[in-house]
Amino acid sequence: MEQEIGTWDSVLLENLSEDNFINNIHQRYKRDHIYTYIGTSVVAINPYHHISEQSSEVIRSYGSKGIFQLPPHIYGLANLAFQSLKDQSEDQCILLTGEGGSGKTESFKMIVNFITQIQDKSHSGALKKQSSTSSSAGGVQSSCSSTIYRHRRNSSSCSIGPTSNYMLCKNTTSTASASSCLASGSQRRQSPSPTARRCDMVVQQRVRAESSERHGKRNIREKMVDFDFSHHKSTENFQIHDTTLHTTTAAVHRSHIPIPTTISTISGSAGAPSKSCFKHHQATQVTCSTATPSRTACSTAFSAASPSSKFGVNSSGCRQCGHSKCTRAQSLEKEDRERKLGFLRTLHPQLNPGRSLSACSSTHIQRGSCSNLTRQHSTESYGSRDERSSLMGSTQRISLYDAHKLNQAMTAAQQEQQYSQPSTRRHKDPLKRLRDCVLYADVFLEAMGNASTLKNNNSSRYGKLFDIEVDFKGDPIGVHITH
Numbered sequence: 511m512e513q514e515i516g517t518w519d520s521v522l523l524e525n526l527s528e529d530n531f532i533n534n535i536h537q538r539y540k541r542d543h544i545y546t547y548i549g550t551s552v553v554a555i556n557p558y559h560h561i562s563e564q565s566s567e568v569i570r571s572y573g574s575k576g577i578f579q580l581p582p583h584i585y586g587l588a589n590l591a592f593q594s595l596k597d598q599s600e601d602q603c604i605l606l607t608g609e610g611g612s613g614k615t616e617s618f619k620m621i622v623n624f625i626t627q628i629q630d631k632s633h634s635g636a637l638k639k640q641s642s643t644s645s646s647a648g649g650v651q652s653s654c655s656s657t658i659y660r661h662r663r664n665s666s667s668c669s670i671g672p673t674s675n676y677m678l679c680k681n682t683t684s685t686a687s688a689s690s691c692l693a694s695g696s697q698r699r700q701s702p703s704p705t706a707r708r709c710d711m712v713v714q715q716r717v718r719a720e721s722s723e724r725h726g727k728r729n730i731r732e733k734m735v736d737f738d739f740s741h742h743k744s745t746e747n748f749q750i751h752d753t754t755l756h757t758t759t760a761a762v763h764r765s766h767i768p769i770p771t772t773i774s775t776i777s778g779s780a781g782a783p784s785k786s787c788f789k790h791h792q793a794t795q796v797t798c799s800t801a802t803p804s805r806t807a808c809s810t811a812f813s814a815a816s817p818s819s820k821f822g823v824n825s826s827g828c829r830q831c832g833h834s835k836c837t838r839a840q841s842l843e844k845e846d847r848e849r850k851l852g853f854l855r856t857l858h859p860q861l862n863p864g865r866s867l868s869a870c871s872s873t874h875i876q877r878g879s880c881s882n883l884t885r886q887h888s889t890e891s892y893g894s895r896d897e898r899s900s901l902m903g904s905t906q907r908i909s910l911y912d913a914h915k916l917n918q919a920m921t922a923a924q925q926e927q928q929y930s931q932p933s934t935r936r937h938k939d940p941l942k943r944l945r946d947c948v949l950y951a952d953v954f955l956e957a958m959g960n961a962s963t964l965k966n967n968n969s970s971r972y973g974k975l976f977d978i979e980v981d982f983k984g985d986p987i988g989v990h991i992t993h
């Protein structure tokens with residue numbers, strides 16, 4: 511862990527002047543500490559080289575601590591937003607701003623990566639903690655850890671409830687308190703004075719009351735979530751959702767002013783798209799992102815990259831074996847046709863009245879891309895499409911909805927059938943699949959509008975709003991990208 515170089519939080523600088531501020535950031539930057547806080551904002555410097563600070567280990571540690579408990583990092587900010595989302599049930603917004611090539615996109619990817627990974631970790635962390643404490647220390651300690659790890663959402667509202675009373679009587683208010691609870695519990699067992707026994711009973715009663723209260727609250731919350739799911743079947747009203755997390759590359763709210771860089775390897779290792787994947791998308795974009803893309807152009811672009819071009823059947827037979835009825839070439843060609851059709855539907859929603867992209871899902875999933883990605887023209891109140899275009903350039907929204915409900919509704923038998931077929935991609939965990947889709951969604955958008963500039967060969971030409979909707983557990987259930 512970083513030794514404190516300079517001052518982690520510029521607010522704490524003794525003589526706060528511009529020179530001192532820059533000097534402090536510079537001192538830290540020279541030691542490869544590219545992040546510095548200004549309160550709950552983060553200043554990030556583009557290091558222009560790989561910094562190994564983005565492993566899942568780091569994600570886990572930032573996910574389990576408060577923002578000021580660890581050295582400044584973009585993950586600290588992401589965790590703050592994520593925890594506030596869960597604790598206060600209020601939408602959170604992270605704004606990224608900085609000059610071209612300063613590292614907004616890289617920081618954005620790190621945030622999305624953090625959010626898609628963190629829930630996994632916090633779940634397993636909670637379970638581990640709970641089982642270890644309950645085996646070693648009995649009910650009182652296990653309830654203490656479950657309060658800390660699983661019911662943070664209620665922490666503020668419970669300040670006069672049984673949980674905090676219990677914690678206060680132990681002088682504990684943080685994660686570290688679990689061990690102090692444990693120590694005092696074992697002491698009482700060694701010297702069971704009448705006062706201590708009474709205290710134990712009171713504690714146990716409180717724990718029981720707390721657990722039933724928790725149970726009740728969870729039921730209520732689950733009902734609310736059911737309501738939210740149905741409500742959000744429509745992609746038009748996403749902005750009113752209770753628990754939405756926004757990321758945008760435009761201005762500053764409780765966040766972050768990046769001037770950073772990044773490492774494609776790190777995002778690659780965390781499930782982000784590979785360079786080649788990105789290039790593929792960019793190649794398709796070059797032909798198709800014009801205002802009125804022609805079908806011919808699109809299909810030409812696609813066939814250039816299609817696998818069947820290697821085996822395709824031309825007038826003189828299969829290009830590989832020369833056989834005029836080569837079945838492999840025929841099936842590849844059929845697959846290719848379907849992919850083209852799906853791709854055209856992506857670009858021309860009007861070709862697909864349902865606006866859903868099931869046709870392209872198989873090929874896109876194979877490329878590790880988005881399974882249920884719908885590109886649609888925004889229908890907000892900007893008047894006609896032409897009017898919107900003149901106001902905002904190309905205004906489109908990409909929505910990604912995994913069949914969250916459908917997955918839930920899927921019967922056990924169907925699931926078993928799917929999972930028993932090792933050759934299909936569908937046997938991946940649906941949540942894992944959605945997490946991957948969230949990570950890839952931005953790449954899809956980048957492919958629509960990025961450009962190569964002198965400063966940055968992957969420069970985003972549009973500001974974008976990237977909404978991740980999460981359920982009450984913090985699992986992602988959908989994404990909207992607007993630019």
Ligand SMILES: Nc1ncnc2c1ncn2[C@@H]1O[C@H](COP(=O)(O)OP(=O)(O)OP(=O)(O)O)[C@@H](O)[C@H]1O
Nearest residue numbers: 559610611612613614615616770771772773969970
């Ligand atoms: N944290 C980082 N670590 C390592 N390299 C970085 C980091 N942030 C940015 N970079 C490098 O800087 C380059 C530009 O970053 P990025 O594309 O994120 O800038 P940007 O602010 O989004 O630019 P634009 O506004 O033009 O889209 C990246 O390709 C990467 O090589």
